Amino acid sequence: MAGVADAPRFSVITPVYDTPVDVFWAMIGSVRAQSFGDWELCLMDDCSPAPHVAAMLDEVGGLDPRIRVERRTENGGIVAASNDALAMADGEFVALLDHDDELHPDALLHMDAALREQPEADYAYSDEDKIDRGGRHSGPFFKPDWSPERMRTQMYSCHLSVFRRSLVEEVGGFDPEFEGSQDWDLVLKVTERARAVVHVPRVLYHWRTLETSTAGAGVAAKPWAFEAGRRAIEAHCERIGMRARCERDPDDAGVYHLRPALSDEPLVSIVIPTAGQARDVRYEPTVLVSHCLRSIVATSTYENYELVVVVDSPADPALLEELREIGGERLRLVDYERPFSYSDKINAGAAAARGEHLLLLNDDIEVATPDWIERMVMYSELEEIGAVGGRLVLEDGRLQHVGVRFQGGLPGHPYWGFRGNFRGYANGVRVAQNCLAVTGACLMTRRALFEDVGGLSDDFPINYNDVDYCLRLQRLGKRVVYDPDLAMIHFESSSRSSAVETWEKRLFEERWLPLTAVDPYSNPHLRHEMPRISSQLSWMRRRPRLRRRPPKGQPA
Amino acid sequence: MAEGADRELLLRELEERDAEIERLRGLLVAKDVELGEETGRRLELESHALRLISFARLGKLAVTRPGYVLRKLRERWGGGRG
Numbered sequence: 001m002a003g004v005a006d007a008p009r010f011s012v013i014t015p016v017y018d019t020p021v022d023v024f025w026a027m028i029g030s031v032r033a034q035s036f037g038d039w040e041l042c043l044m045d046d047c048s049p050a051p052h053v054a055a056m057l058d059e060v061g062g063l064d065p066r067i068r069v070e071r072r073t074e075n076g077g078i079v080a081a082s083n084d085a086l087a088m089a090d091g092e093f094v095a096l097l098d099h100d101d102e103l104h105p106d107a108l109l110h111m112d113a114a115l116r117e118q119p120e121a122d123y124a125y126s127d128e129d130k131i132d133r134g135g136r137h138s139g140p141f142f143k144p145d146w147s148p149e150r151m152r153t154q155m156y157s158c159h160l161s162v163f164r165r166s167l168v169e170e171v172g173g174f175d176p177e178f179e180g181s182q183d184w185d186l187v188l189k190v191t192e193r194a195r196a197v198v199h200v201p202r203v204l205y206h207w208r209t210l211e212t213s214t215a216g217a218g219v220a221a222k223p224w225a226f227e228a229g230r231r232a233i234e235a236h237c238e239r240i241g242m243r244a245r246c247e248r249d250p251d252d253a254g255v256y257h258l259r260p261a262l263s264d265e266p267l268v269s270i271v272i273p274t275a276g277q278a279r280d281v282r283y284e285p286t287v288l289v290s291h292c293l294r295s296i297v298a299t300s301t302y303e304n305y306e307l308v309v310v311v312d313s314p315a316d317p318a319l320l321e322e323l324r325e326i327g328g329e330r331l332r333l334v335d336y337e338r339p340f341s342y343s344d345k346i347n348a349g350a351a352a353a354r355g356e357h358l359l360l361l362n363d364d365i366e367v368a369t370p371d372w373i374e375r376m377v378m379y380s381e382l383e384e385i386g387a388v389g390g391r392l393v394l395e396d397g398r399l400q401h402v403g404v405r406f407q408g409g410l411p412g413h414p415y416w417g418f419r420g421n422f423r424g425y426a427n428g429v430r431v432a433q434n435c436l437a438v439t440g441a442c443l444m445t446r447r448a449l450f451e452d453v454g455g456l457s458d459d460f461p462i463n464y465n466d467v468d469y470c471l472r473l474q475r476l477g478k479r480v481v482y483d484p485d486l487a488m489i490h491f492e493s494s495s496r497s498s499a500v501e502t503w504e505k506r507l508f509e510e511r512w513l514p515l516t517a518v519d520p521y522s523n524p525h526l527r528h529e530m531p532r533i534s535s536q537l538s539w540m541r542r543r544p545r546l547r548r549r550p551p552k553g554q555p556a
Numbered sequence: 557m558a559e560g561a562d563r564e565l566l567l568r569e570l571e572e573r574d575a576e577i578e579r580l581r582g583l584l585v586a587k588d589v590e591l592g593e594e595t596g597r598r599l600e601l602e603s604h605a606l607r608l609i610s611f612a613r614l615g616k617l618a619v620t621r622p623g624y625v626l627r628k629l630r631e632r633w634g635g636g637r638g
Contacts, residue, residue: 283581396592419596530603533611 008066009038010108011091011165015081016099017046018053023100023133023208028060028067030102030206036109039095041067044085047075079176086165086173093124095162096183100208102131103160107204111162114200122164122194123187125157126204127523137206141426142531145520146197149379149481150433152233152246153256155184156426160205163190178232180225185232192240201524226253233258244378255430257485260374265304266381268373269355269447270296273310273336273345274363276319281366281395281491287319288491289363293326302373305359310334310349343456343465346440350450357381358450360466362441365392366489375486376444386478387445387470389438390486391429393420400490402428403435403482404467405529406519409509411437411467414529425529432483435521436474440466442488449473463500464508471512 012031016024031041041064045057061069070088072081086094093115097103107126115121129140143156150156161183171189178185191197226248233246233256243262249255274289281291293307307327311320313335324331334352336345350358357380359373369375372390379388392401397420404411415422415429423430440456443466453472456465470480518524525535618625 282585394592396588396595398592398596417596417599419593419600422596422600528603530607533607533614 007090007092008040009036009091009112010093010095010162011040011042011089012095012097012103012108013042013044013082013085013089014097014099015044015046015078015085016048016053016057017075017078017081018048018050019056019099020210021052021056023210024053024056026102026135027097027099028063030105031067031097032064033105034103034108035106036112038112039066039108040089040091041097042085042088043067043069044081044088045069045071046077046081047072077176077179079174079179079182082174082182086168089165091165093162094165094168095160097160097205098208100210101159102206102208104202104204104206106202107160110200110202110204111160114198115162118196118198120195121198122167122196123190124162124198124200126160126200126202127525128159128205128207129203130209131206132209138209140203140525140531140535142201142523142525142535143199143426144433144523145199146191147434147521148191149479150431151188151191152236152258153431153433154254154427155181155187155229156431157187157199158183159207161187164194167193178228178235180222181229181232184229185235188232188236189239192236230256240382242378242382249430252427252430255427258378258432258483260371260378262374262377265302265374266357266377267355268302268305268357268359268377268444269308269350269353270305270359270361271308271310271346271349271353272361272363273342273349275312275340276316277363279364279491287322290319290322290326292361292363292365292367293323293331295365295367297326297330299367299370300373301370302377305373306330306332306353306355308332308334308349308353310336310345312340313337341458341461342440343458343461346465347455347458350447350455353447356447358445358447360440360443360445362490364491365442366491368393368487368489369485372486372488375483379481379483380444380446384477384479385481386449386473386476387438387443387480388486389435389443389480389482390488391482391484392439392441392488392490395489395491399429400492401439401441402484403433403521404437404439404470405522406436406516407528409513409516410505411464411508411516412528413439425526425531428529430484432481432485433521434479435470435482436480436516436519437467437470438480438482440469441490441492442486443470445469445473449476449478452476459507459511460504463504468508468511471515474515 043057045053057069060067068088070084072084111124114124127140127142130138144150167190168186174182175185230246230248237244243260244258245261247257247259249257272289272292276287276289278285278287280286289309296307307330309323309331311333320333323333332352334349336348338344346360357377359376376388379385389403394400399415399418399420399422401413402415402424405414415424453469457468460468473480522529525532614625
């Protein structure tokens with residue numbers, strides 16, 4: 001075994017079990033073809049019954065001194081074999097490679113560069129695609145930068161994953177309790193302690209679609225793995241003190257949902273600025289704020305909340321009477337006498353609020369999720385979370401808000417107007433995830449944080465005040481969360497064009513560029529959250545040419 | 557007596573009309589959702605169509621000015637795949 005001084009930079013660990021000949025050699029070839037040479041490949045045979053495996057392993061051991069082969073005396077399953085392979089590793093980092101997959105020739109080179117650029121990184125991952133037995137590539141997955149909230153509802157980092165070995169050992173390696181989702185569990189455990197996580201936005205891993213692999217056969221290949229994933233998420237939530245249970249999506253095995261499991265209910269102040277406008281809602285003349293309050297009172301299962309309604313003064317006495325009737329003792333009315341400023345109105349409401357959490361809500365919202373407040377508190381009470389928002393749909397069911405994304409430095413709503421059941425790229429609409437900002441039409445934040453950053457900026461009296469607020473939270477190191485299971489109806493005019501003024505855009509750019517020039521929760525290969533054509537071209541153009549046939553004398 | 561009967565009749569008619577209005581309103585709302593579904597689908601298709609148009613433009617450029625396209629691709633992705 002190599003000493004610490006000659007330890008390689010990367011140990012690629014690969015458990016082997018009855019690997020078909022052609023894909024085994026393709027896997028080996030992809031490692032040997034690495035343009036970065038400081039690696040070792042740790043192959044651990046999990047007592048494969050197929051006779052050709054022993055011959056292949058004998059041969060491969062003599063091909064390259066960097067390839068090390070060991071064999072288990074009895075079959076132990078993926079976790080046992082992975083842990084044994086891990087025990088063979090001497091590298092500073094371990095890279096996980098399945099026995100039937102392939103690495104891009106520059107995979108370790110790019111990983112090394114990214115890890116050198118951020119020396120504190122303890123975990124790194126790249127984009128990936130799928131590859132069939134004939135070597136044809138498909139389905140590139142262009143991922144966001146590190147998004148802890150997404151990781152709790154989708155194993156999105158997956159391949160290629162590179163961990164600092166010392167940290168993997170510190171967390172106890174692969175846990176047999178989560179067999180099948182042991183890699184997800186490991187990512188969760190490692191990232192709970194990691195100083196930094198790096199994403200390399202390049203397709204560095206090719207996941208083989210065989211009939212026996214999850215990439216090819218989906219849930220049917222490993223049904224137990226998805227249940228293990230659910231348990232891994234719940235165990236993770238317990239470790240980090242997140243009061244949540246986890247449920248599997250009934251339609252998509254790769255999607256999970258968190259359900260709040262709060263034991264107590266801190267006071268939430270729902271701050272609703274209003275001018276008392278009316279419009280037709282479902283073909284009925286409706287005073288929006290009354291409708292909003294009614295839906296909150298009728299739908300919410302959360303008990304401990306107050307309604308802080310900031311009304312333009314002088315207000316219609318009949319409206320105030322109606323609000324008192326709906327809100328009862330929960331209602332606090334705040335007169336607003338200054339010229340209109342959404343930010344100032346919210347700040348005035350927040351000043352009158354008593355709750356631990358502030359829930360900023362537009363008066364043209366209808367609540368459609370009974371446990372909406374619980375869901376928001378579940379996230380908002382986490383120290384590292386700054387703001388939480390949900391999925392807003394228009395009156396006709398189409399998507400309005402699924403988290404804010406930045407394009408060219410300015411914020412926008414991806415998938416605006418798409419069907420309500422549109423899944424988004426890589427299930428982007430259906431999984432919880434981090435964004436740089438969420439809309440202030442429905443946003444929860446801790447009051448202490450709101451006060452720390454000075455509330456909403458009056459520099460943006462109408463537009464961008466919510467995004468500006470979220471970005472100031474990001475600057476404090478807080479994350480912003482989009483929760484798809486928190487659905488609301490937003491009676492925003494469906495035909496409304498963007499009313500953002502040029503001066504607002506300029507001021508926003510002045511304040512927030514270059515931070516918003518590249519949205520870390522998107523991907524350089526995506527535009528409006530869809531893969532760019534040029535990315536598809538460059539991805540297709542340079543497929544690696546790897547040896548897919550066994551060496552001479554080796555049976556096919 | 558007759559006046560009371562008329563009143564009851566009128567009230568019943570009113571209730572029936574209200575129920576009918578409610579039913580029609582429900583139909584309108586359902587129709588809106590149906591139209592929304594169609595509009596949403598159209599927007600999704602438009603988005604795909606725009607991507608295809610970009611693809612076609614890029615294809616044309618690749619034929620007429622291949623050097624330019626390659627240079628642009630290299631600039632954007634540093635020549636690396638993915």
